[in-house]
Amino acid sequence: MxxxxxxxxxxxxxxxxxxxxxxxxxxxxxxxxxAHGEKQLPDAIRRQVLDIIHANxxxxxxxxxxxxxxxxxxxxxxxxxxxxxGIRMDEEVDVISCHGxxxxxxxxxxxxxxxxxxTESAVIAHLTGKTVVSDMxxxxxxxxxxxxxLVSFLDAMMFCDPIKTRALQNIGGxxxxxSFDTGPGxxxxxxxxxxxxxxxxxxxxxxxxxxxxxxxxxxxxxxxSHPYFSQSPPKTTGRELFGDVYCEHFIQEAQxxxxxxxxxxxxxxxxxxxxxxxxxxxxxxxxxECYIGGGGGYNPTLMKLLQxxxxxxxxxxxxxxxxxxxxxxxxxxxxIGHECIHGRPSNLPNCTGAKERKVLGKITPSNNYLxxxxxxxxxQTERGVVDNEVYYMLYSTANLSRLSKDVLEYTLQWTQGxxxxxxxxxxxxxxxEQGLACLKGTTRFDDCLDDEWFIVFLxxxxxxxxxxxxxxxxxxxxxxxxxEAAMELPSWLDPDTSDNRVYLYQSNIHIIPLxxxxxxxxxxxxxxxxxxxxxxxxxxxxxxxxAAPNIQRAAFQRPMKYPAALQxxxxxxxxxxxxxxxxxxxxxxxxxxxxxxxxxxxxxxxMQASTRMSKFPPSPSTTALITFTKPLYAQLVSQKFYPPKLxxxxxxxxxxxxxxxxxxxxxxxxxxxxxxxxxxxSALTRNQYFRDELPGSALYKELEAQAKxxxxxxxxxxxxxxxxxxxxxxxxRIDALLADFDPSTFKPTSNDKEDDDAWxxxxxxxxxxxxxxxxxxxxxxxxxxxxxEMDLENMMRQFESFLSxxxxxxxxxxxxxxxxxxxxxxxxxxxxxxxxxxxxFDVAEFMRLLHPHASTADEVEENEEEALDAEVRxxxxxxxxxxxxxxxxxxxxxxxxxxxxxxTVDDQVSINLATVENLLESFKSQQGLPGPLSGIxxxxxxxxxxxxxxENEEEAx
Numbered sequence: 009m010x011x012x013x014x015x016x017x018x019x020x021x022x023x024x025x026x027x028x029x030x031x032x033x034x035x036x037x038x039x040x041x042x043a044h045g046e047k048q049l050p051d052a053i054r055r056q057v058l059d060i061i062h063a064n065x066x067x068x069x070x071x072x073x074x075x076x077x078x079x080x081x082x083x084x085x086x087x088x089x090x091x092x093x094g095i096r097m098d099e100e101v102d103v104i105s106c107h108g109x110x111x112x113x114x115x116x117x118x119x120x121x122x123x124x125x126x127t128e129s130a131v132i133a134h135l136t137g138k139t140v141v142s143d144m145x146x147x148x149x150x151x152x153x154x155x156x157x158l159v160s161f162l163d164a165m166m167f168c169d170p171i172k173t174r175a176l177q178n179i180g181g182x183x184x185x186x187s188f189d190t191g192p193g194x195x196x197x198x199x200x201x202x203x204x205x206x207x208x209x210x211x212x213x214x215x216x217x218x219x220x221x222x223x224x225x226x227x228x229x230x231x232x233s234h235p236y237f238s239q240s241p242p243k244t245t246g247r248e249l250f251g252d253v254y255c256e257h258f259i260q261e262a263q264x265x266x267x268x269x270x271x272x273x274x275x276x277x278x279x280x281x282x283x284x285x286x287x288x289x290x291x292x293x294x295x296x297e298c299y300i301g302g303g304g305g306y307n308p309t310l311m312k313l314l315q316x317x318x319x320x321x322x323x324x325x326x327x328x329x330x331x332x333x334x335x336x337x338x339x340x341x342x343x344i345g346h347e348c349i350h351g352r353p354s355n356l357p358n359c360t361g362a363k364e365r366k367v368l369g370k371i372t373p374s375n376n377y378l379x380x381x382x383x384x385x386x387x388q389t390e391r392g393v394v395d396n397e398v399y400y401m402l403y404s405t406a407n408l409s410r411l412s413k414d415v416l417e418y419t420l421q422w423t424q425g426x427x428x429x430x431x432x433x434x435x436x437x438x439x440x441e442q443g444l445a446c447l448k449g450t451t452r453f454d455d456c457l458d459d460e461w462f463i464v465f466l467x468x469x470x471x472x473x474x475x476x477x478x479x480x481x482x483x484x485x486x487x488x489x490x491x492e493a494a495m496e497l498p499s500w501l502d503p504d505t506s507d508n509r510v511y512l513y514q515s516n517i518h519i520i521p522l523x524x525x526x527x528x529x530x531x532x533x534x535x536x537x538x539x540x541x542x543x544x545x546x547x548x549x550x551x552x553x554x555a556a557p558n559i560q561r562a563a564f565q566r567p568m569k570y571p572a573a574l575q576x577x578x579x580x581x582x583x584x585x586x587x588x589x590x591x592x593x594x595x596x597x598x599x600x601x602x603x604x605x606x607x608x609x610x611x612x613x614x615m616q617a618s619t620r621m622s623k624f625p626p627s628p629s630t631t632a633l634i635t636f637t638k639p640l641y642a643q644l645v646s647q648k649f650y651p652p653k654l655x656x657x658x659x660x661x662x663x664x665x666x667x668x669x670x671x672x673x674x675x676x677x678x679x680x681x682x683x684x685x686x687x688x689x690s691a692l693t694r695n696q697y698f699r700d701e702l703p704g705s706a707l708y709k710e711l712e713a714q715a716k717x718x719x720x721x722x723x724x725x726x727x728x729x730x731x732x733x734x735x736x737x738x739x740x741r742i743d744a745l746l747a748d749f750d751p752s753t754f755k756p757t758s759n760d761k762e763d764d765d766a767w768x769x770x771x772x773x774x775x776x777x778x779x780x781x782x783x784x785x786x787x788x789x790x791x792x793x794x795x796x797e798m799d800l801e802n803m804m805r806q807f808e809s810f811l812s813x814x815x816x817x818x819x820x821x822x823x824x825x826x827x828x829x830x831x832x833x834x835x836x837x838x839x840x841x842x843x844x845x846x847x848x849f850d851v852a853e854f855m856r857l858l859h860p861h862a863s864t865a866d867e868v869e870e871n872e873e874e875a876l877d878a879e880v881r882x883x884x885x886x887x888x889x890x891x892x893x894x895x896x897x898x899x900x901x902x903x904x905x906x907x908x909x910x911x912t913v914d915d916q917v918s919i920n921l922a923t924v925e926n927l928l929e930s931f932k933s934q935q936g937l938p939g940p941l942s943g944i945x946x947x948x949x950x951x952x953x954x955x956x957x958x959e960n961e962e963e964a965x
Contacts, residue, residue, distance in 0.1 A: 009349070009383065010042070010100060012089075012138075013342030014082055015107040016127075017180045021210070021303065022046045023085045026338025027095060030346045037165075038441045039343065042450075043093040044335035047085035053077050057109060058252075071126070078109055079131030084715075086136050094430075094452075097136060102380055104132055105141040105345020105369070107337075113145075113155065113246040123155045133374035135697065139381075141345035141369040148355045153362030156244035157184045160359040162340045166443065167329060172296040175288065176326070178336070179304025181247070183284055187359040188241035188291070191283035192250035194304050196276045199255040204269035212273055215309030221274030224267060231258070231279045232286065241291055242361040277310050285317025294320065301326035301333035330439035330446075344368050349384045398460045400467060400481040401440050402447040403543045404474070408437045411474070412447050418473055419466050422571055427578065427598050427637050429456035430605070433463055440480075442539045454605075456639040458577055464489070465570035472515035478543045479512040489517060493555075493562035508537045511546050511553075517563055518546045518553040579641045581762045583634050583672035586625060588749060590632035590756045593675075595745050597635045600675070604640045607647070607674065626655050626676065631668060632756035634675065642768060644674055 013026045026044040030037060049057075056074055060066040066074075086104060090097045108127030114120075129142035145155035163176045163186040178184045183193040197218070198211050212218050236245060255276075262272045288295060298321050304310050305325045315323045326333035347354040348369035355366050371377075404411055412435045423433060430452040438448045453459035460483065467479050485491060486503060487510045500522060501509075509520040520542055523532040531551055533541055545551050555563075585593075592599055636644070651657055655673050658665045697715065701708040930940075 009102045009346060009380075011103045011105050011342040011346045011349075012086060012101050013105045013107075013338040013340065013345060014086070015337040015341050016049060016082075016109045017302075017337065022048050023082060024334060024338045025085065025089045026335045026342055027089075027093075027101065028339055028342040028346075030343075039166075039339070040441060041331065041335055041339060041438070043089075043095060044332060044338055045089055045092065046334060047088060050081055053081055057111070060111060075126045075128045076131055078126055079128030080135070082106055082108075082127050083132040083135030086132065097138070101136075101138055102376065102383075103141060103345055103349055104136060104138045105341045105348070106132060107144055107341045108142055110246065112248060113244070114248065121149050121152075121154070123149050129370070129372040133372045137375040139349075139374045139377045140372040141348045142372065143370045144341065144344050144348075144368040147366040147368050148360050148362045151355075151357075151362040151364055151366050153355065153357065153360035154242055154244040155360065157187065157189060157359060158344065158355065158368070159184060159337075159340050160186045160356045161354045162336070162343055164356065165343075166331070167299070173293050174297045174299070175292065175295050176299045176301065176329075177284060178302040179280070179284075179300060179310070180302035180337075182245060182250070183280065183287075183304075185284075185287065185292075187356075188287075189244045189246075190287035191237060191245065191280070193280060193302065194307075195247060195250060196255045196258070197273060197280065197307075199252050200259060200269075200273050200276055203256075203259060204272070211303065212277070212307060212309075215277070215307040215311075217270050217273045218277040218307070218309040219274070221268065221270030221272070223278040224262070224265065224271060224275045225278070227258075227262060227265070227267075227275050228279045228282055232282060237283060237286060238290075242359055244360075274309075277307070278313055280304070281310055281313035281317050284314060288318065288321075297322045297324070299324060299326045299329055301336050305333055327437065330437060349380060351384075396454050396484065397450060397452045398463055398481065398483040399450050400448065400463065400479060402435065402467075402470070403444065403478045403480075403539075404447070404476050406474075406476060408445060408447055411477075412437060415447070415470055415474065419470065422462075422466060422469070422574070425597070426462070426574065427601055427635065427640070428453075429459050429601060429637060429639060430454050433466055440539055444539045444543075454639075455643070456637060458573070458637075458639075460488075461566045462570060462574075462577075464564075464567040467512055468515050468564070468567060471512045475514055477513075478546050480508075480510070480539075481512065489563040492565065493559045496556070496558045496562045508539060508542050511542065513546050513553075517555040517560055519555045519559075520545050520551075520553050577637055579636045579638050579763050579765065580633050580760060581636065581641065581671060581765070582631055582668050583675055584629050584631050584669045585634070585672040585676050586627070586629050587751050587754055587756075588746060589676050590630050590634075591749055591751075591754050592742060592745055593634050594632065594756065596741065599741060600634065600636055601640060603675070604636075604644050607644070607649075626673070628751075629672070630756050631672075633760055633762060634671075638767070641765070645671065645765075645768070647674070649674055 009030050011028055011030060013024075013028065015024050016022070017024070024044070024046055027042045029040040029042055032038070053074070056070070056077075060070070060074070086101075087097065089095075090101065095101065106127055106129060108125035108129075111124045111126050113123045123145045125143060125145060127142065129140040132138075132142075133140045144158065148158075149155040159176070159178065167174060167176055176186050177190070179193040181193055181195040181198075183190040194211065201209050201212050201217065236243070236249065258276070259272060262275065267275065288298075295318060298314075298318060300311065300314070300323065311323065315321075326336060331339065344354045348367055348371065351367055353365035354368050355362055357363065357365060402411075402415070415435060419433065428451070431450070433449065433451060435447040435449045438446065440446050440448065451459060451463060464481060467481055471477055471479050482488060487506050490497060490501065490506055490510060501519065505522065506519075511518045511520075520532065520537065523529045523534055531548070532545060537545075546553055651670075651673055657669045657673065660666050698708055698711055701711070
């Protein structure tokens, strides 16, 4: 189940979003972080929230309006986030889990405990069409708890260490340890910065102001005398205690003592660090590690002071756990939402003070409510699988951050200039499904299988160049390398036994075997392997895990074509395009991929966007040589597209001129389309945002203006704290390239020749060559046939042996069902294996026996047909299964073949034809239903097909 978690913290610095995939395996809940990011709250809403919190009063109409405005802002943030990340809301998100915006949190003694997180979930559900979980603190407060900290649930599940004492400290608006709030975090520092800069700055960027000032320790000690810091956990706090009013009083007191603005901020920074250090000294054990999340982790001055407060503790950023700090709160609320849907509690009473565990959150149904709840009730929490996506994880004992840079630099010799269909090869530090630290990446390759095999080639090169690295790679089909080698695999290896047993190491496939002896059980755990154990086993030279050469050859048949195959990946073609477009594609050929994708997936609304061609008008134009990939070129030329009014194409009779102009028109349209707004508007239309109003009506224009204002606010320049590994948006890449563009100096590249696109048409001989390429080898065909080849005489001998055999108290015994004593004999075991192999009914031999004097011409024709059928059947279905399928017995219509009295049977074969005819008649009388004969033959390994020919004739008559 995929859950999109949302949160806007006390600091009001934006909406954090994290899309997570949850699935269960053997009662273990697994999570994968798919994407995360931040969206800004509209300034007007942000100011309104701050005014309400500061003044501690507001009219009912203002509060009601704010609730719906926040719902609108959060809903639009969901749509914009999915748009930016390339996530299809309708297909790739199941549930939205929204914490909302905390307005007030009242948990003081002698007062009725209460809390209010406003954000109307019904608005989010309406805009997105997704079921929403919200209002997550009230259940804990109702049970006598503080409603915080909720993060302790996530910390306990994901970050516990059996050896080290570890703390996870969030420094957002409020400081929160795993089990209680330690005090004010950035809230006082941020307010002081706004105060002294007249609102020009909202936080102390890089801790510069705090670093320039001098700490007044006397004031710090006075601040630390607040009763909250001596109160034993569980406890929680917020702006109602350490808010702007509290900070204003402190600023006045500090200025009365002559402190400068930098001194005030330095003192507040020291106060924040000391409150955290004092909390751990007073209420916690000695720490080995303290991981810092939240905005405070990016304040070097605060981090330095915090390390001084905890001198014997390793104080590091949350990123070293493999979870980006900016994603943690979104991940937390996605987890709580997932547990709410499944009816499981997610508070920890020993941390929140509640009397009992509670299911947190309230559910707001939407379009997919029944499907979501049915899936939850059925326990269907399997991992969501995205088609055409390859996953890869690199395990190493080296520093992962440094290794990531080294690996990407090493692979640059092959990836530079490569055009990816969807996502590039990239690595981030993270954790796998079992929590083991690794470098991991995900690449969507859509229709371009070459991208997937190129990545396998890169991984093989990495495993060879970095000998410590163990690699796991799979896609939506699972262990696709085994699928390639399906015909060569040992019989024990199938989808049920291969999980977590296939790795790449030192340029080889390693397959971890099943233990066969008690001694091997000591080194190879039976059953499902943990990743940690699997990596250890692969590195252990004393355990034979290297796959057989025939498996290596079959699995690596396609990746081993690289790097030579890189030359065949691209397709160059001339196109008549506007000069700026030619310049863009000359400077950055990879722009063609997202452009064609947008064109290929366009809809009616987005097609209306670029008809004016205001950014890249058709003239002045030039003929330029453009580099595509073959799949992209095929997608583009196969699309029928009628030219907008601004385009005038030459007549079709001009041949090459028309072809280049039409191709250029499509490319220009692709680049022109900054369709983020129109896709955004399309999503609003699908979700009834415009209330069935006709375009052009007064209400429609009003709603469109509101949506456009929200869209522009959402798509403002992203924060400077964006992660480096996030790809630069398409429109920003275009704007950056055009910043210094001078059309008068541009000369298109036209020296090279364009490629022949005859490959678009597949000739019969090419198809045959492709089939032969994937045909099984001689050994594979032998494995496919096994020892099941059996002529009719042997089948009849088995049947007669069965009829003359004995029976016990349990009924008749089939071949291979001997006594326990017999099973202990090796020879008997081998015989049983042969008997249990699938029986192949040799139709040709059967017909030869019935008609020994058939005409030569007919025989030749039938033999040719049989040979052709056999050849077609020999090509394996590469994606179906690891094991070869059992051959089915072909249909036989015995009514068309009768024996003459003069017919004789080959002397070497003695068959009672009367018995055969009786068997066939008996089988036909069952009319496809279970019966005694099918049961007996099934025990002998023989399955006869239904006589559908006769039935069809009867129906026709």
